[in-house]
Amino acid sequence: MRPQMMKIFENMRADNALTVQNAKDNGFKVVGMFCAFSPQELVLAAGALPVSLCGTRQEPIPAAEKTLPRNLCPLIKSSFGFAVTDTCPYFRASDFVIAETTCDGKKKMFELLAQYKPLHVMHLPQGTDRSGALQWWLEEMNLLKERLEEHLEVTINQEDLRAAIKLSNRERQALKNLLEVNRLDPAPLTGMDMLTAIWVRGFNVDKEEGIGLIEQLTEEIRNIAGQGISPFAKGTPRILLTGCPVGTGCEKVVRLLEECGGSVVCYENCTGIKTLEYLVDEDEQRDPMEAIAERYLQIPCSCISPNPGRLELISKLVADYQVDGVVDLSWQACHTYIVEGELVRRHVRDNCGVPYIQLETDYSTSDIEQLKTRISAFIEMLNGS
Amino acid sequence: MYTVGIDVGSVTTKGVLLNGRDWRHVIRPTGCSPRQAGLEAFEELLGQAGLVRDDISCVIGTGYGRISIPFIDKAITEITCHARGAHHLLEGADMVVDIGGQDSKVILTDGRGNVVNFAMNDKCAAGTGRFLEVIAAALGADVSELADLARGAEPVQISSMCTVFAESEVISLLAQGVDRGRIIAGIHRSVASRVAAMAERLGKGGLILFTGGVAKNDGVREFLARELGRETLVVPESQLAGALGAALLAREKPVRKER
Numbered sequence: 255m256r257p258q259m260m261k262i263f264e265n266m267r268a269d270n271a272l273t274v275q276n277a278k279d280n281g282f283k284v285v286g287m288f289c290a291f292s293p294q295e296l297v298l299a300a301g302a303l304p305v306s307l308c309g310t311r312q313e314p315i316p317a318a319e320k321t322l323p324r325n326l327c328p329l330i331k332s333s334f335g336f337a338v339t340d341t342c343p344y345f346r347a348s349d350f351v352i353a354e355t356t357c358d359g360k361k362k363m364f365e366l367l368a369q370y371k372p373l374h375v376m377h378l379p380q381g382t383d384r385s386g387a388l389q390w391w392l393e394e395m396n397l398l399k400e401r402l403e404e405h406l407e408v409t410i411n412q413e414d415l416r417a418a419i420k421l422s423n424r425e426r427q428a429l430k431n432l433l434e435v436n437r438l439d440p441a442p443l444t445g446m447d448m449l450t451a452i453w454v455r456g457f458n459v460d461k462e463e464g465i466g467l468i469e470q471l472t473e474e475i476r477n478i479a480g481q482g483i484s485p486f487a488k489g490t491p492r493i494l495l496t497g498c499p500v501g502t503g504c505e506k507v508v509r510l511l512e513e514c515g516g517s518v519v520c521y522e523n524c525t526g527i528k529t530l531e532y533l534v535d536e537d538e539q540r541d542p543m544e545a546i547a548e549r550y551l552q553i554p555c556s557c558i559s560p561n562p563g564r565l566e567l568i569s570k571l572v573a574d575y576q577v578d579g580v581v582d583l584s585w586q587a588c589h590t591y592i593v594e595g596e597l598v599r600r601h602v603r604d605n606c607g608v609p610y611i612q613l614e615t616d617y618s619t620s621d622i623e624q625l626k627t628r629i630s631a632f633i634e635m636l637n638g639s
Numbered sequence: 640m641y642t643v644g645i646d647v648g649s650v651t652t653k654g655v656l657l658n659g660r661d662w663r664h665v666i667r668p669t670g671c672s673p674r675q676a677g678l679e680a681f682e683e684l685l686g687q688a689g690l691v692r693d694d695i696s697c698v699i700g701t702g703y704g705r706i707s708i709p710f711i712d713k714a715i716t717e718i719t720c721h722a723r724g725a726h727h728l729l730e731g732a733d734m735v736v737d738i739g740g741q742d743s744k745v746i747l748t749d750g751r752g753n754v755v756n757f758a759m760n761d762k763c764a765a766g767t768g769r770f771l772e773v774i775a776a777a778l779g780a781d782v783s784e785l786a787d788l789a790r791g792a793e794p795v796q797i798s799s800m801c802t803v804f805a806e807s808e809v810i811s812l813l814a815q816g817v818d819r820g821r822i823i824a825g826i827h828r829s830v831a832s833r834v835a836a837m838a839e840r841l842g843k844g845g846l847i848l849f850t851g852g853v854a855k856n857d858g859v860r861e862f863l864a865r866e867l868g869r870e871t872l873v874v875p876e877s878q879l880a881g882a883l884g885a886a887l888l889a890r891e892k893p894v895r896k897e898r
């Protein structure tokens with residue numbers, strides 16, 4: 255039984271495009287963000303609406319390839335393509351854009367993107383294991399705060415920051431609760447539906463309303479699960495998806511995994527747990543800027559070197575979600591994730607005791623058959639053991 | 640109990656009919672219709688044995704064309720089928736290296752026919768039969784002669800992995816007057832090392848069964864064995880590993896599609 259609430263989530267990206275436009279007409283400012291390192295608390299505290307600009311669709315890629323090399327990650331090309339073709343309502347609505355120096359392709363793309371929108375690039379430290387890293391990142395936060403204040407003509411005060419921290423933490427907790435329904439075996443929600451539900455948070459204009467909807471969905475799923483209903487048969491191999499971000503439009507690997515007989519029970523990538531696991535410290539005695547900086551620096555992304563947090567998180571999730579196999583999705587030409595894949599492979603082999611496969615692909619449909627063979631063989635292997 | 644495995648590959652379609660310890664097979668070109676080739680292979684098997692569809696407990700389809708054959712009870716990937724078939728063909732084999740016309744794959748098994756890990760190259764022609772064909776043509780030879788032409792020759796270094804660049808590299812080596820046998824040996828080594836690199840990442844295998852169209856080329860086999868430092872064998876029926884594995888799996892886990 256598919257939750258009724260899913261209907262609402264399916265249409266949210268389109269519906270909210272209108273809401274954003276209305277909000278703009280009523281004087282609200284919109285701030286676009288590309289990555290999980292963008293601190294939405296600062297945007298909320300500035301009274302603006304944070305939206306996600308991460309490109310997850312194939313359509314604008316040919317246009318992007320007129321400027322960018324073909325041999326570049328599809329996420330970068332899609333994000334850039336949306337901007338140059340002016341086909342993303344959220345990019346169009348953005349008054350200001352926050353970007354980060356994550357991977358090389360992205361940070362250089364941002365230099366080109368700066369022609370289209372007022373944009374600020376935060377400088378991320380290379381790693382977190384140096385004494386100055388947090389201080390550096392805190393200064394970057396402060397600089398972003400100044401830029402936002404300048405551009406949006408507001409002042410961001412401590413009180414607003416604390417309220418934004420609480421709101422964002424509640425949103426994270428609600429999403430995490432939603433993801434955790436799939437700890438049940440068999441999982442009550444398909445990986446495809448889970449992706450649809452968690453992806454739209456980036457387009458949730460009214461955070462309070464969004465949190466309410468997520469809570470309702472979670473409640474509905476718990477009821478369904480309580481009746482012992484699941485879209486999967488008992489024994490369906492349970493998959494943990496890790497690696498590059500996935501969103502609506504580039505969900506082909508998730509779809510194939512489930513079509514070929516698997517159940518995607520958890521997303522470790524920054525579409526999922528990676529960004530929800532860590533909350534900002536709400537301690538009123540602390541400087542909120544420092545608490546925010548500290549939390550964002552915990553995100554175990556492959557752009558951070560070294561990145562042991564990802565391995566620890568994978569181990570934890572394999573146990574918590576009773577995972578049978580780990581699928582590491584790498585977008586083509588994403589060097590950080592592709593290279594880190596070798597470390598993940600060894601870690602999963604030596605510490606988790608479950609099979610691992612790395613899949614490298616892009617947003618197009620040209621390799622569907624080859625992917626299907628790999629994925630089916632992987633599922634057959636999980637079923638055999 | 641009769642079971643059938645049909646392996647629809649990109650170049651040839653193989654069928655195996657299994658009954659107890661006995662099995663018979665057919666091989667035919669896939670041509671432009673995988674569906675037709677699969678059906679014909681099946682009917683030929685039935686005809687030879689004087690059986691009808693209802694006598695067969697389970698038919699499993701495999702190979703890239705497995706999705707286009709409607710009469711099967713179930714489709715299983717060539718990875719799983721190859722592993723199972725290899726176990727039957729070569730007792731003790733725990734790795735299968737398959738180099739076909741369009742792709743190559745390495746499968747690590749538990750030594751009892753179950754897949755433990757695998758890797759595939761289906762994106763590029765390097766390290767496939769196609770690569771050998773292109774180079775053979777550039778050298779004015781037939782693929783089937785390559786092994787003999789290269790026998791005993793010291794391989795030259797071929798630096799290009801890409802088929803197109805390797806072809807021009809070969810032409811310029813010929814122009815420099817380098818011996819044809821040495822060039823072919825170099826090409827054999829290049830295919831072998833490409834596939835060996837894939838195998839190394841999967842972990843140690845003990846005994847390797849080499850299958851696929853390229854397994855007929857003893858030059859490639861020798862380099863493969865040398866690169867991997869392990870015994871690498873070819874058996875006469877190795878081309879049938881996929882179809883045989885499918886028939887074996889059909890017997891072990893029979894399913895019947897409603898029709």
Ligand code: SF4
Pocket residue numbers: 288289290291356357498499524553555556557
């Ligand atoms: S994977 Fe890393 S760089 Fe990419 S969006 Fe997520 S956090 Fe940002």
Ligand code: SF4
Pocket residue numbers: 327328329330356357358359360498499557585587588589590591
């Ligand atoms: S998927 Fe990889 S290459 Fe693409 S933007 Fe993210 S980190 Fe960069």
